[in-house]
Amino acid sequence: DAMVIQNPRYQVTQFGKPVTLSCSQTLNHNVMYWYQQKSSQAPKLLFHYYDKDFNNEADTPDNFQSRRPNTSFCFLDIRSPGLGDAAMYLCATSTETGAAQPQHFGDGTRLSIL
Amino acid sequence: GQNIDQPTEMTATEGAIVQINCTYQTSGFNGLFWYQQHAGEAPTFLSYNVLDGLEEKGRFSSFLSRSKGYSYLLLKELQMKDSASYLCAVTDSNYQLIWGAGTKLIIKP
Numbered sequence: 001d002a003m004v005i006q007n008p009r010y011q012v013t014q015f016g017k018p019v020t021l022s023c024s025q026t027l028n029h030n031v032m033y034w035y036q037q038k039s040s041q042a043p044k045l046l047f048h049y050y051d052k053d054f055n056n057e058a059d060t061p062d063n064f065q066s067r068r069p070n071t072s073f074c075f076l077d078i079r080s081p082g083l084g085d086a087a088m089y090l091c092a093t094s095t096e097t098g099a100a101q102p103q104h105f106g107d108g109t110r111l112s113i114l
Numbered sequence: 115g116q117n118i119d120q121p122t123e124m125t126a127t128e129g130a131i132v133q134i135n136c137t138y139q140t141s142g143f144n145g146l147f148w149y150q151q152h153a154g155e156a157p158t159f160l161s162y163n164v165l166d167g168l169e170e171k172g173r174f175s176s177f178l179s180r181s182k183g184y185s186y187l188l189l190k191e192l193q194m195k196d197s198a199s200y201l202c203a204v205t206d207s208n209y210q211l212i213w214g215a216g217t218k219l220i221i222k223p
Contacts, residue, residue: 040122042215
């Protein structure tokens, strides 16, 4: 089945130690998104790529960066994780950025900071 | 500012009907989505409304009134597996998706 896959499901890192989360998709969608979601809160968009065009949300901390080496893969790099970065990180895809396009989500990576 | 309002939590009984409301104030409107999210899992797409009226899909229906900035998700014949959070999200005039915080639905036997 075509899908969005995130690895790992659970990630533990130390305060200040860089961590990379990965996402792959077999849907061949143009757009890939990274969201941060904390408990009982709305997903917060961090970045999105339309193909190779990178779009950074204005309030995304500089600590967060992203790479999309090809259509199928996208990475979220957190350079120096703080305790406030503990959250669920969701990757999503859509065919286009147009209004009627639902986003397809991976299962998420839950990040814990020690 | 842009805002999506949903009740934080609702409780309903297995087999019953529940309506989850969503009101929005956004800079423009290009459609409204409902997603279901089980605890610890990713959101899954339920419905999309861009025109006024009711869209029915099995046990789930979604209604939109653009003039009132209002939508609801109607769940019929509730099952225990429907216990989840339901998120309302609106696409604004810049095609940005604005998310609500979700309504946690608890189903009791």
